[in-house]
Amino acid sequence: MRIGVTYDLVREEERLLVEAAKRLGHEVKPIFVPKMLARIDGDAPENLRGLDFVLERCVSFYRALASSAVLEGWGLRVVNPHQVIRDCGDKLVTTIRLRSRGVPVPRTVVAFTREGAVEAARELGYPVVVKPIYGSWGRLMARALSEDDLLDVIDFRESMPVSHFKVHYLQEFVNKPGRDIRSFYVWGEVPVAIYRYSNRWKTNTALGGRAEPAELTEELVETTIRAGDAVGGGVLGVDLVESPEGNLYVIEVNAVIEFRNTVRVTGYDLAGHIVERTVQEMRR
Amino acid sequence: MASVSCPVCEAGVEVPDDALEGELFECSSCGAHLEFYLEAGKPRLKLAEEVSEDWGE
Numbered sequence: 001m002r003i004g005v006t007y008d009l010v011r012e013e014e015r016l017l018v019e020a021a022k023r024l025g026h027e028v029k030p031i032f033v034p035k036m037l038a039r040i041d042g043d044a045p046e047n048l049r050g051l052d053f054v055l056e057r058c059v060s061f062y063r064a065l066a067s068s069a070v071l072e073g074w075g076l077r078v079v080n081p082h083q084v085i086r087d088c089g090d091k092l093v094t095t096i097r098l099r100s101r102g103v104p105v106p107r108t109v110v111a112f113t114r115e116g117a118v119e120a121a122r123e124l125g126y127p128v129v130v131k132p133i134y135g136s137w138g139r140l141m142a143r144a145l146s147e148d149d150l151l152d153v154i155d156f157r158e159s160m161p162v163s164h165f166k167v168h169y170l171q172e173f174v175n176k177p178g179r180d181i182r183s184f185y186v187w188g189e190v191p192v193a194i195y196r197y198s199n200r201w202k203t204n205t206a207l208g209g210r211a212e213p214a215e216l217t218e219e220l221v222e223t224t225i226r227a228g229d230a231v232g233g234g235v236l237g238v239d240l241v242e243s244p245e246g247n248l249y250v251i252e253v254n255a256v257i258e259f260r261n262t263v264r265v266t267g268y269d270l271a272g273h274i275v276e277r278t279v280q281e282m283r284r
Numbered sequence: 285m286a287s288v289s290c291p292v293c294e295a296g297v298e299v300p301d302d303a304l305e306g307e308l309f310e311c312s313s314c315g316a317h318l319e320f321y322l323e324a325g326k327p328r329l330k331l332a333e334e335v336s337e338d339w340g341e
Contacts, residue, residue, distance in 0.1 A: 136340035
């Protein structure tokens with residue numbers, strides 16, 4: 001097959017995917033998005049015609065969003081599709097999608113004012129987590145242990161120059177056992193997962209969380225599949241937390257996945273699996 | 285392998301022939317983080333883009 005790879009930065013993941021595709025006998029067309037001139041009034045440029053599909057790999061959310069829209073407008077199949085990238089990029093929409101399909105999510109309330117946020121937190125009970133609806137790598141997420149903390153957080157948010165910070169997404173704090181789980185959804189299957197350990201309440205590996213292979217329990221596999229299906233499928237990273245009572249909750253779903261730490265600690269060829277399974281799906 | 289001039293200190297930075305645009309390199313002379321790109325087909329390096337608020341998953 002002829003596989004396009006849109007990217008803006010060459011991370012370990014992009015290297016692994018390109019190497020895997022070549023190793024499996026496919027032709028790879030790297031598409032450097034920052035240099036794209038996306039004319040939307042015509043057909044795809046000559047050099048992109050005939051691609052069987054494109055792997056969307058931009059590290060920038062807005063570049064991923066825009067380039068996937070343009071490529072689909074040119075009639076190309078993109079993995080993940082624009083709509084999946086858009087929905088997973090918005091934590092509120094993701095939560096709604098998950099909840100509407102019965103996937104377990106922590107209790108969540110959205111407020112649009114300072115007073116509303118206080119009321120929402122009283123309803124949820126402290127501690128509460130306040131998250132940006134658009135955000136990544138755990139940035140600007142805050143945990144409020146009390147109303148005083150919450151008011152400080154809300155004051156910061158309301159003075160931010162970006163308006164989406166005025167949408168206050170509050171979630172009950174799940175007192176997880178010093179780790180969360182990153183589980184990978186690849187076309188309806190769960191090939192591998194990792195635990196991410198940290199002494200901090202944020203366990204993102206981007207913030208220094210330590211990765212270890214996770215056991216693929218029946219509940220983890222089933223919950224991951226339901227979460228992936230709920231947002232529209234494809235190739236996804238599902239983040240979950242375990243409650244003290246032993247329940248699993250999905251906290252977010254990622255549509256442009258990072259997996260270098262998973263490969264490092266499990267030795268699993270996730271890039272090869274993604275390419276193989278995506279090729280199978282595209283041949284259907 | 286091409287030797288491409290560092291835009292900060294002008295030392296030569298070795299760039300493999302199969303480098304992709306957007307690939308990152310570090311100048312061993314001054315430590316600058318550099319991004320490879322092509323200008324009229326010629327290999328060039330510029331200061332790498334800073335991490336933006338919309339980067340990552």
